[in-house]
Amino acid sequence: MNEVMFTLSNVSYQYPHGQTALQNITLSIKRNKKIAVLGNNGAGKSTLFFLLNGLLKPTSGTIYFCGHPLSYNKKAIQKLRKAVGIVLQDSDSQLFMPTVFEDICYGLYHVGINGKEIEKLVQQAMIETDTYHLKDRSIHSLSIGEKKRVAIAGILAINPEMFILDEPTAGLDPYYSKKMIELLNNIHLQGKTIILSTHDIELAYEWADEMIVLHKGKIVLQGSPFTVFKEEDTIQSCHLDLPWMYVLQKLVSPLDEASSKNLNKKQLIQQLKNAISNKTCRK
Template identity: 35%
Template sequence: MSVASPVVELVKAGFAYEDGPAVLDGIDFAVPEGRALALLGRNGSGKTTLLRLLSGGLRCGSGALRLDGEEVSYDRKGLTRLRTTVQLVVQDPDDQLFAASVGQDVSFGPMNLGLPEEEVRLRVRDALEALDIVALEDRPTHLLSYGQRKRAAIAGAVAMRPRVLIMDEPTAGLDPHGQERLLEALGRLREAGTTVVMATHDVDLALRWADEAAVLSPEGLRTGPIAELLADDALLDAARLRRPWGMAVTRLLRAHGLLASDGDAPRTAEELDAWTTAKEGRQPAPVVTE
């Protein structure tokens, strides 16, 4: 199986804020097309800085940022090329939303590209549909719930039709229902071909959602398949991350001979319930809908 070439990558990248110590040093981080990638690390580990380097919001103090194998230039042309390929959604939607209505906010990026009015309308509609907020198009942004503001901010990035969508703690502050709706929206974006990178310290969410992980610790950055990295106790300790619930369940099932070493492991409570139901030959519990 061939490894996809990275869309965007940091090569030996380092960064320090003014008059401060290095936040990142010698970081190699590649984002291959078509994957769901979780960036994991404790608060203060440098996740947000890394995301801003990837999206061009910050400039590498050392090393380089590459887009499709070419080093990014930080002039107008280079940054426009980068930002039509890579879009960052920040943690707090109120730092991103500024227009009077949802539709106006989502249209801002495409209009700035100088696109024809019909193309702008099409992009806005597609983005609102992808995030399931078409009904909110004319809603004033200050009247949105927190979860709606989150999805509106993501829609603004999606309207730029990036190949890579980067999000900083997108589920922070959402209740369980809000998290589910957001993950469903991200699933639709992935199916449409968008590569998604999510920074989080929620290891259970990462295990459930991602294909691959990048874990930031004081020793540097380690990347690999999500299940492999989150089974590494030494790495989790170094990064000050807790053990994922799904990994603990998998170890217990395998220790008791209930799950083969190469068997698909349940990663969520719902998957464990389905696995138990299948083992016992019971009928699955009925799905309750509102």
Template identity: 35%
Template sequence: MNGTEAGATPPPPAALRGVRFGYEDGPLVLDGLHLEVREGRTLALLGRNGSGKTTLMRLLAGGLRPRAGRVELAGRPVSYDRAGLTRLRTTVQLVVQDPDDQLFAASVAQDVSFGPLNLGLPEEEVRARVDEALTALDITGVADRPTHLLSYGQRKRAAIAGAVAMRPRVLVLDEPTAGLDPEGQERLLVTLEALRSTGTTVVMATHDVDLALRWADDVALLTPGGVRTGEAGELLARADVLREAGLRLPWGVAVAAALRSRRPVPARRPVPRTAEELARWVAEGGSASAPGG
């Protein structure tokens, strides 16, 4: 049955199907990898250094071409001619970790306008997209400021705004909270939630398992044995899988395990994902039933 027929589940906006990739004169980085980016859900990519997170993101965004397997957009394989790459790069936008590797124009507004201008859009449409992106990232006040005079957090936001101006279905972010102070991290997470509410599916690569547990709906753990995917609250409670990926247990999972070892707690109750949820656990003695249960 075609995924667009009535009653059928639509295909994901982006997917990797049996992808294999290795750099020239090097070993394979990814081999037979399957990954779906599900519509409207936040996805965290986790793994040790060298596990292939950056390679995976570049394959999704069209910066690399797989040796085998395929990249799909809405169920259709990507072709690597000009039209196919344009389709891919307007559907999936990648923002790299260091904003200084992405910003190059004289002012913030000029930088954000670069992508839409390259699409050949009318001036009015470009202006509308720039205004929309600057508003979404809360940086309208620095639109005319030279990018090199921005704070690090503002440069991060400007780089993301440039991607948002392309109106992608999927926004891929490489360590977006790295280098930000706690307030800057909180503001960015609020912004990402707002983007999700307007229809953008967000993928974030991170080393921070606590952030992944708190923020993501789904996680993909890159391990030497392949990719493990699942819902964040379930997969990030698997100590065996996390060890395989070279990661530690999130603090919320560890605290929940400690509480369960001291008093009865319903197994179906989700682990605390934020400090507020942990405080409720402690206040309730750790034994209240799951919300809605």
């Protein structure tokens, strides 16, 4: 099995009569990683995701999927979409069938899955995203957060190898944001690759194995959350902030890669408690 899912070699994209949204992107996306893409509004995150899913074609440069240059004929795109599912930033651009059930089914038909299997896959995806009760509802009547969960159910039902999620927690309340991350972690445990964009730096710091920071269509930082946020000046110049977990950890212990890797809130609180009790003991 190819360890590298995507390789982008000097990829640029300019919208017709518009902005150069991405410039000379060179990047590898390895299998079974959890990758967070950060960047301010207009940095090029959505454009990058459109390119990975074949919704857009590079103006220059080449995208390789599992070692082969992407083809854009109908059959190749159908194959790509079965392997790489995308949840768009704007759910209204993704959902268009009359009802929730029909919409989730449509994605499966589209990638060539037919027959009895469909109902089972749709039902399972609705259960996992807590959308079963919305089954017969009209898409137009759903709230923003409900639409997002239905869009995710549509991709989940296809069971792709890689999930691309453009701001998956935007519009979700804290309960469903947490559920979403749990769902993504479960998907990851099944061996899937996940790349998401977010403006939530706390989420990126705690969740990601790897981060990519885009600014004005270029990759400015890439690496583990630790190595990325360590570049504090670059982070600020990209209009981003430092996660409070990173800032707090810097206060309690000297930063080193090993101690900050996959640090979650619980571990950080424990470190804080240890630091406080060490201080008390020394007095």
